[in-house]
Amino acid sequence: MRRPSATALTRALVICGLVLGALFAGLPVLWMFASSFKSNTQIFAYPPRLIDESFSLAPYRAVLTDPQQLRFFFNSYFVSTLVTLLTTLVGILAGYSFSRYKFRFKNSLNLLIIGVQSVPPITLMIPYFGLIVLLKLYNTYWALILTYMVFTLPYAIIMMTGYFNTLPRDLDEAVLIDGGSSLVILWRILVPISLPGIVSVGVYTFMLAWNEFLFALTLTRTNEMRTVPVGIQLLMGQHSFEWNQMMAMSVLGSLPVLILFLVFQRYFISGMAAGSVKG
Numbered sequence: 001m002r003r004p005s006a007t008a009l010t011r012a013l014v015i016c017g018l019v020l021g022a023l024f025a026g027l028p029v030l031w032m033f034a035s036s037f038k039s040n041t042q043i044f045a046y047p048p049r050l051i052d053e054s055f056s057l058a059p060y061r062a063v064l065t066d067p068q069q070l071r072f073f074f075n076s077y078f079v080s081t082l083v084t085l086l087t088t089l090v091g092i093l094a095g096y097s098f099s100r101y102k103f104r105f106k107n108s109l110n111l112l113i114i115g116v117q118s119v120p121p122i123t124l125m126i127p128y129f130g131l132i133v134l135l136k137l138y139n140t141y142w143a144l145i146l147t148y149m150v151f152t153l154p155y156a157i158i159m160m161t162g163y164f165n166t167l168p169r170d171l172d173e174a175v176l177i178d179g180g181s182s183l184v185i186l187w188r189i190l191v192p193i194s195l196p197g198i199v200s201v202g203v204y205t206f207m208l209a210w211n212e213f214l215f216a217l218t219l220t221r222t223n224e225m226r227t228v229p230v231g232i233q234l235l236m237g238q239h240s241f242e243w244n245q246m247m248a249m250s251v252l253g254s255l256p257v258l259i260l261f262l263v264f265q266r267y268f269i270s271g272m273a274a275g276s277v278k279g
Contacts, residue, residue, distance in 0.1 A: 029254075036060070036247035043243050059248035068223055069249065072231030077256075079144050079227065080209040086145070087152045087205045088198060094153075095160025096186050100172065117154035124150075125218060132219055139221040147215050152205045163197030164190060199264045207257050228253040 034050050035043045036059055042052050063069045098106065128147055137143040167190060175185045191198070213229040220226055226234070232249050235242040 032247050032250055036244060036251050038244055040241075040243050043247075059244040060252075062242075062245050063248050063252065069231060071224060072226055072228045073252070075141075075225060076210055076227040076229075076253075079141060079148070080206050082141075083145050083148045083152060083209040084202050084206045087149055087156050088202050090149075090153060091156025091160045091201055092186070092191065092194075092198065094157045095162075095164050096190065098157065098161040099164035100169075100182075113154045113157055116150065117158070121151055122214065125214065128215070129218055138219065139225050141225070143219040144216060144227070147219060148209045148212060152208055155204060156201045159197060159201050160194075163194055167193065196266075203260055203264050206260060210253075210257055 031050070037055050037057065038052050039054070039056065039058075042049075042054065045052075097103075098110065128150075132138050132143045132147070137146070171189050172185050175189055180188075211229060212227075213233070216227045217230050217233070220230070223231075223234070228249065232246055232253065235246045235249070
């Protein structure tokens with residue numbers, strides 16, 4: 001009887017590890033989805049049941065018919081979309097500058113960008129809160145947008161710089177010989193062929209802005225300015241928790257990021273790989 005080769009044994013172990021990892025990561029999501037169709041009492045029934053006989057859409061109706069909950073979704077969409085557009089635009093311009101030009105303090109700026117990326121956001125909570133209050137932006141959209149961009153821009157600049165570094169400079173020289181300017185090189189030549197890198201930056205930025213909770217809670221005061229993560233937390237009342245509505249809102253809040261990633265998955269993965277080739 002032939003003994004299994006080391007390669008086959010390694011492959012089997014890898015597959016088992018992936019299956020266990022998928023179960024560990026996927027079961028809480030599955031339980032969240034199933035709980036969004038139950039009542040609060042059914043969620044804590046013993047023995048637990050994944051699918052209950054009294055399947056109900058009441059939690060979703062409660063969320064989708066509540067103007068305040070819909071306001072949370074509007075705020076998240078508005079802030080996340082604007083942060084994504086601004087971050088992507090600035091990331092493209094800054095990445096092109098770092099990739100193609102030599103200027104004073106270039107290395108120092110690179111070090112500063114990497115340093116900002118490595119600082120834990122929670123350590124900047126008090127300074128940012130004071131700055132936002134000083135600028136009279138507290139409880140406004142711009143408080144969230146500008147704060148989120150501080151944490152999304154370093155990644156965008158690093159990724160776009162790395163992606164532009166992989167593109168040959170012969171393209172630039174050919175356009176310059178034909179009389180084109182730097183803007184023509186960037187927007188008509190480099191940007192179209194850098195779509196995977198741009199998409200990866202946009203998807204990552206949207207995910208980060210959509211899921212952010214700490215600054216959204218601290219820099220806003222009224223429910224009219226709250227976002228979805230904070231709205232889910234507000235369902236935890238003083239005397240009772242609306243668990244089924246929390247699960248329904250969590251499912252609805254996960255859909256935009258999930259759809260965005262599934263649609264642009266190919267570009268996201270190739271952009272991440274290409275952007276990491278050169279720094």
